[in-house]
Amino acid sequence: MPPQYRRAAGIRVWIWGAVAVGVYLVAGSSTWPQIPTHLLYEGIAPPLPYRWVHPPANLPEPNQSPQTGQESITLGAAGSPSTSVVTGDGQAGVILRSGAIAPRPGARAVEVTITPLDPGTLSPPPARLQFDGNAYRVEATDATGGSVLLGAPITVVLRYPRHATMLLRSTGTGWTPLEAHVVPGSLQIFASTDQLGVFIAAAPEGATGISWIATVAVGAAIAGLLAALIAFAAGRRRRQTARPGA
Amino acid sequence: MKRDGGDLIAPMSEASSRSGEICRLPRRDSRTAAILAAACIALGCAALAARPPATIAALTVLGAIGIVGAIAPVPLRREAPPTPAGLAVVVGVGIAAFAAGRLLTAPVGPPATLVAIAATVMAAACEEIFFRRLAYGWLCQAGAIAGVIGTAGLFAVVHVPAYGVRALPLDLAAGIIFGWQRWATGGWLAPALTHATANLLQIF
Numbered sequence: 001m002p003p004q005y006r007r008a009a010g011i012r013v014w015i016w017g018a019v020a021v022g023v024y025l026v027a028g029s030s031t032w033p034q035i036p037t038h039l040l041y042e043g044i045a046p047p048l049p050y051r052w053v054h055p056p057a058n059l060p061e062p063n064q065s066p067q068t069g070q071e072s073i074t075l076g077a078a079g080s081p082s083t084s085v086v087t088g089d090g091q092a093g094v095i096l097r098s099g100a101i102a103p104r105p106g107a108r109a110v111e112v113t114i115t116p117l118d119p120g121t122l123s124p125p126p127a128r129l130q131f132d133g134n135a136y137r138v139e140a141t142d143a144t145g146g147s148v149l150l151g152a153p154i155t156v157v158l159r160y161p162r163h164a165t166m167l168l169r170s171t172g173t174g175w176t177p178l179e180a181h182v183v184p185g186s187l188q189i190f191a192s193t194d195q196l197g198v199f200i201a202a203a204p205e206g207a208t209g210i211s212w213i214a215t216v217a218v219g220a221a222i223a224g225l226l227a228a229l230i231a232f233a234a235g236r237r238r239r240q241t242a243r244p245g246a
Numbered sequence: 247m248k249r250d251g252g253d254l255i256a257p258m259s260e261a262s263s264r265s266g267e268i269c270r271l272p273r274r275d276s277r278t279a280a281i282l283a284a285a286c287i288a289l290g291c292a293a294l295a296a297r298p299p300a301t302i303a304a305l306t307v308l309g310a311i312g313i314v315g316a317i318a319p320v321p322l323r324r325e326a327p328p329t330p331a332g333l334a335v336v337v338g339v340g341i342a343a344f345a346a347g348r349l350l351t352a353p354v355g356p357p358a359t360l361v362a363i364a365a366t367v368m369a370a371a372c373e374e375i376f377f378r379r380l381a382y383g384w385l386c387q388a389g390a391i392a393g394v395i396g397t398a399g400l401f402a403v404v405h406v407p408a409y410g411v412r413a414l415p416l417d418l419a420a421g422i423i424f425g426w427q428r429w430a431t432g433g434w435l436a437p438a439l440t441h442a443t444a445n446l447l448q449i450f
Contacts, residue, residue, distance in 0.1 A: 027419035093354030185408030221310035224289030
């Protein structure tokens with residue numbers, strides 16, 4: 001290729017590279033704030049065992065106690081900065097955007113705490129639903145111990161142990177569903193809420209997930225492997241017959 | 247790459263095809279090779295989309311897909327191998343894009359484990375062999391843009407069951423970066439390195 005064409009081709013590669021990076025950053029700036037979970041491009045690592053407050057009877061391995069999360073958030077002129085509070089085991093977290101906790105006269109900081117709870121000690125689940133995992137109390141207090149109200153919605157993220165499809169917030173006497181988004185790749189569910197309180201993941205009663213999907217996936221992979229082996233063998237045979245004197 | 251009614255087929259890896267293992271196929275054989283490749287790609291995508299997340303079955307599927315991507319023949323394209331500096335710059339640009347994206351988010355999740363790190367690196371390599379070697383190798387018969395966009399589309403769609411439709415634009419854009427790297431370097435090493443780093447950036 002003549003040098004001037006090679007140079008032009010090189011420039012074209014870098015222009016397309018800049019376009020690709022630009023597209024990614026635009027997509028990221030609109031998508032990332034909506035997805036507060038680990039968005040790996042595959043969720044394949046078997047997860048750490050779920051930590052139960054009150055483990056189910058048939059748990060295959062010893063249960064470890066779930067951990068709490070606590071963070072002191074300094075309030076500025078516009079209230080709380082953009083930040084997140086996560087439990088030590090990563091099973092629950094809240095994401096606060098800038099100003100989620102409004103500035104309070106005399107208050108320089110607020111303490112946000114996430115505490116795992118046994119759902120058996122709370123109101124029963126709504127009809128035809130079952131809880132999936134621990135409940136988590138999310139609360140914020142100022143230096144005087146007074147509770148704090150939200151100035152803007154926060155995002156609550158919970159990991160679930162089995163197959164949650166809903167995120168519920170306690171009303172004190174019952175539960176109200178939030179508009180939740182499930183991320184099966186990381187066994188997480190999240191929702192935006194304008195109130196602190198107690199949250200829990202839930203699923204329809206008797207739901208067990210799709211048990212045959214693993215068989216379909218492995219079956220398709222094996223069939224693909226067979227097709228690849230046939231193509232490989234055919235290509236090898238062709239090469240042998242194409243060789244001079246073969 | 248059409249040549250006198252036949253195709254040039256790279257039977258093994260691109261590295262071996264560059265060393266001269268090329269065969270010119272009669273039209274009927276090239277059709278058979280294309281049908282088998284289409285079957286490999288379709289079955290591989292179905293397996294990736296259906297893999298149950300966070301299970302041993304998902305790891306098994308990934309391993310199988312990596313083997314499919316490595317052994318299925320692809321049409322040969324006469325691409326000059328990149329210089330080490332060129333490869334490093336392309337990988338650096340990709341990693342910089344993912345690092346900038348990582349600054350836009352504060353993901354909530356469990357702490358990283360060695361198993362998670364190993365699995366996510368393996369997954370990146372297997373997916374890149376499948377998408378950027380096998381799928382790109384066939385789709386780019388219709389042009390580099392078809393290869394880049396086509397593989398990015400497949401990559402994004404197979405991840406919808408695990409991450410939801412909300413993540414589709416991001417996975418599509420990530421696939422475009424990987425495809426651009428495949429086009430710019432002529433191999434799947436640059437996208438594999440970038441993909442593995444992008445995954446690790448998510449964990450830490």
